[in-house]
Each structure stands twice: as C-alpha cells, then as structure tokens.
Amino acid sequence: MSTTDDTQPPRDDRQISDPLLGVLVDNRYRITAQLARGGMATVYVADDERLDRPVALKIMHPHLADREDFVARFRREARAAARIVHPGVVSVFDQGVIGSQGYLAMDLIDGPNLRVLLQSHGPVTVERALTMAREILEALEAAHTVGVIHRDIKPENVLICAQGPVRLTDFGLARAVFESSHSTTGSMLGTVAYVAPEVVTQGHTDARTDFYAVGILLYELLTGLVPWCGKTPIQMAMHHAQDDVPAPSQIVPWLPTDVDELVAYLTARDPDYRPPHAREAIEAINQVLAVLPPEIAGQRFREAGTQNSDFEANTSIVEPVTMTAALPSGLLENTHTTIRTSSSVSVDLSAAHTPHRGRRIALILTVILSVLGVAIAGGLWWWNEYGPGAYVEVPTLAGSTADNAQSVLENMGIGILREDEFSDDVMSGYVIDTDPSAGGHVHKNGEVRLRISKGIDMKVVPPLEGLSHKEAINALIDAGLKAGTVSEEWSETVKKDLVVSQSATAGTSLAHDGTVHFVISKGREPITVPTLTGLSADEAKGSLTALGLLPQVNEAFSDTVEEGKVISQDTESGTTQYRGDTVTYTISKGPELIAVPNVFGKQEKDAKALLESAGFTVEVNRFLGGVFGTVRSTDPAAGTMVRRGSVITMSVV
Known part of the structure; x- marks a missing residue:
C-alpha cells in the first residue's frame, strides 16, 4: 500500500461511513476502499477506469485546503515529485482536486510500511539495516537530481515490497503543507524524531536534511528506538538542535565502530559535515558493508522492545517553544495551591487560613512573579524566534537588478538562494520572481530564493x-x-x-x-534536348546554352542544307540530359566545291569519263564535226572550283 505520514489502517466503521467510497474522481478513479488515514491525508484504493488498473489515491484533508495558496503549492510539488523516475520511488501518475481537496494518484504497493515492520519484528539485521538505508539514499539521489527534497523521511514513508528495493513515498507533500502554514503560523512541520537541527533552529531544509533523517532511521533500524526516546516533542527537538546523536553502540554494544561513525557522519549537527550528495552517503555505506564481519552482518539486536508508544513517529506540528509549565506538586507542601504559567494565572488559596498564612502568601506571590517573569521572557524569546516577530515580509524585488535585490535582502539579514534561469520577458541580470513571492513572509534567519534572468535563451x-x-x-x-x-x-x-x-x-x-x-x-535537374535541325548555328547554340547544356558542333558539306544551318543532331531531340551535359550536332558548310579536271588534248571519250567520275555532268560542243575527237577546252576552265554535279561543257574538234 502507499501511505502518508502517520497513516494507520482504518476501522470498519470508517469504511461504512466514508462518503467517498464509490465516488468517481475526475471521471477516472473509482474509489473502492479506504486503505489508511493520517494527519495530512486519507489513502484509498481506486480503480483507474481509463487504464484499467488499481491505484492508490491519496486525498488531502480539508483543513489543509483552508489556505488559499495550499492547492497551488500542492500542485507544484506534485509535478516536481512526478519527475522522479526510480525503482525505489513510488510513482506519481496524476494529480488533481476533488472539491477543494488536492489528490495524488500513485502506484499501489502491496506491502506494509517500515513502521509496521519495526513494531512487529523490532530491529533488523545490521546488513539489512545498511542495505535499506542505501536503497533509501539511492531513491533520494534520483529525487535530488531533479531538484526535489523529501523533507519527511520516516518509517511510515518507506514501503516494504516483496521484491526489489524498499519504496520511498510522499515526496513534496511535506513541503506543500509546510509552505502553506509556515509563513503565517511560524510552526514547523516534520516528524520530531527525525527532524534535522537546522530545521529546528532556522526552518531551513536542503538535501542534507534528508541525509540526517536517514541517519536517524538507520539508528532505529539497528536499535529499535529513536534517539532520546521518551522525551517530549519539544525536548526531543532541542536535543536535535543542541546534542550529537548518541552512538547506536551505546544500546547495541557489539556494533562495530564503523557503524557508529557512519551514523555520526549522516547525523552531524552541522550540515556541512554531512555528505554533500547522496552518492557520497551511498559510498560510505558500501565501505562499511565491505568490511562488516559476516558474524555481525547477520545479527540483529533482540533486547529492545517495540517502538515507545509515545514516539511512534507520528507527524507532529511542533509549535514554538513556550515557557508554559505546571509547578511540581511538592513545591508548596500542605497547600492546595495550583499555579500555571500561561496567558492567565489561577491561584487556589484554600489553605490561606493556616497560621503561616502571611508567609505562604508571600511565597506564593514570589513564585507567581518569578514564573511570570520567566513566562514573559520566554514569550518574548518565542515571539522573536518563532512567533510573528520572527518573520519579515518579503519586499517586491521582481524587475530590479540582481545586485539591488541581493543588497536589499542582505540589509534585512535574510539569506539568499540564487537561481539563474533564462527568460523571454526579463532582461539579463534582473529579478524574475522570488520564493516566497512579494508580500509573503520568511523567517528573519531564513532564505529567499531569487530567480535571476539570464536573458533570452x-x-x-x-x-x-x-x-x-x-x-x-x-x-x-x-x-x-x-x-x-x-x-x-x-x-x-x-x-x-x-x-x-x-x-x-x-x-x-x-x-x-x-x-x-x-x-x-531533388537531385540533378532533367533537361529535354530540343530539336535543332534547320536552326542556324547561333540559334542552336543559344537554345542549348539557355538550358544549361553544352553544344558540341561538327561541320559537313551539304548539297541540300543551306550553309550555317543544322543538318542533323547526334543527341536526338526529346532525350533527357542534365545540366552540363554535351549535345552534339552538325552544321552545314554548304555544297562541296570540286576543281574541274584538266582534260585538254584528251579524246572525247576519255575526257568525258574523267569529268563524270569527278561528279560532273558533261555536255559536248563539236567543232568541224569533231572529226579528230580531241578536247580543246572546258567551260568552266580546268582548275575552276565548282559544285559537284555542275555541268561542264567540253569543246571537241
């Protein structure tokens, strides 16, 4: 199951009277049973009708929604918790609001929480305690990596699974409640048995706060008790603030020094002396496990009882320390006087008729004045350290320069946490916003988070x-x-x-x-070769050049095609070429000219044969009857360049 803070299994009558049983939340989650109820939330088993799976539905109590900013803070923290993806973290599937109450839809874990295990079986073996602490730290490492601090590590928030590592739950819930109440009430949320010194003294939390709680949890796993068990919550908180956590070997004498040193490392009062990151804490546990003798690893402490009933780690609201107290009954013997130091004082003087009445009255008045003085001093101390006097209003810093904002906060004595981030709307070096926002309240020893613009990303x-x-x-x-x-x-x-x-x-x-x-x-552009036949040389070249093709020109004689025009093309028209390819074609040189052969003095028959073989047509003019048959001349004359096929006239005598 997935539980919260001090959740305990409900009674059957709660199941019967619970008005949420059977309710369909957000048209998706059908509540079927109440699983557990705690100080901050009630956990139900619900059917996710959209994905057809069981889930744990954690619904916040109505009193937590009374503050206007709680729902907004709860949603923000839920979104942050949903970013954590790790086998040791209970997954957050969804979040929303039913009525005015926020809810979380989470993985339904079939197994008890660690509190149930400790109460039923007592301490675990040394090896199991160290392994559990390591698994919790591995889950915290994943959370811290995405900027989420748990703030409420305790057995109730550690679930035991049949297989795999322990599962950590309730990320972000503590902070949502804390921030919605802390700015006005000055109270401090957290399970007192596991609260870190800096939370008690300053209200400050960071990753090292989680490591402190893991150290206390490791102490409890080994001994069956929390440190300073049996003290009141206020006394316990003061011990955390003022004293080092005792070595677990004071209760379990056979524990090695390495285990004591590990607990001391995790629970150092000064956060700077704790592990700076979860990885360092994990490595420290691994080192102890590596040198742990086998006979010690499998042992568990069997003399401790179950957890003291006064300290079953119920999540408590630790109000500011007051000086209100009741005087011991033996202080004023033989009287019925009862004195309580609070905002009003009541005195029972039923024994004032005794012989020593004057002395007793004087003593009573002295005690009253003394206690009133202490109460006033304590009240002033509380007012200035934890009450309204300890909190200051956060000024409006958005839009001012980072240097100016830091100067303002430093002059107020407030610590600064700077976060630089990109902004499309705020110039680089200027404040985007603060947390708490303007008009909110922060402890005078606390910190304000400044979101500083790095300009446009x-x-x-x-x-x-x-x-x-x-x-x-x-x-x-x-x-x-x-x-x-x-x-x-x-x-x-x-x-x-x-x-x-x-x-x-x-x-x-x-x-x-x-x-x-x-x-x-699209690749090379295909080009269709145009028809060039009959074009002039210039026209053909221009056509090809315009298309990006390269002309390749041949020349030939032609008796039919005018000189300077295309006779034919080797690259046929209509074929596909690409830019830069060559297109070959032939330009006419006109008819071919042939020199007229010299047939002077030849016999007519031989001369005619010679001229005809040269490609000419022969005509004969005979003079004096051409009785001798001898060629005397030709027209055109021998050596004249004429077109093949021209008529050559021979004069024969």
Missing part, C-alpha cells in the same frame, strides 16, 4: 547542409531550435534528398524559439 544554429531531412530535424531539436519550412530544389552538386541550404548560417545564434528553414535537393 540563445541557441547555436547547427550545420544542416549535406544532412538528410530526418537528420536535419533531429539536429535542430538537439540544438533547441524548431524546423521551419522545408522546400525542394534541383541541385547539380548535392545528392538527392540531402539539405542544399539553410535560412540561418551555421554557427550563428537564434532565440530558443527560433525557426530555421532549409532546402532539400
């Missing part, structure tokens, strides 16, 4: 070029930036599906909510 733009789309998105997320518009374009140098360019230069800075756009490559 600027992120460095990562290089995206050459990354895939998914890689670019992840790079921006890792850098704390957002991906903007993703477009596509052709690229001759970047492979398909990789980033070509980005809107913000890599290495520059953008605000944490800045957006970076980038372009993805």
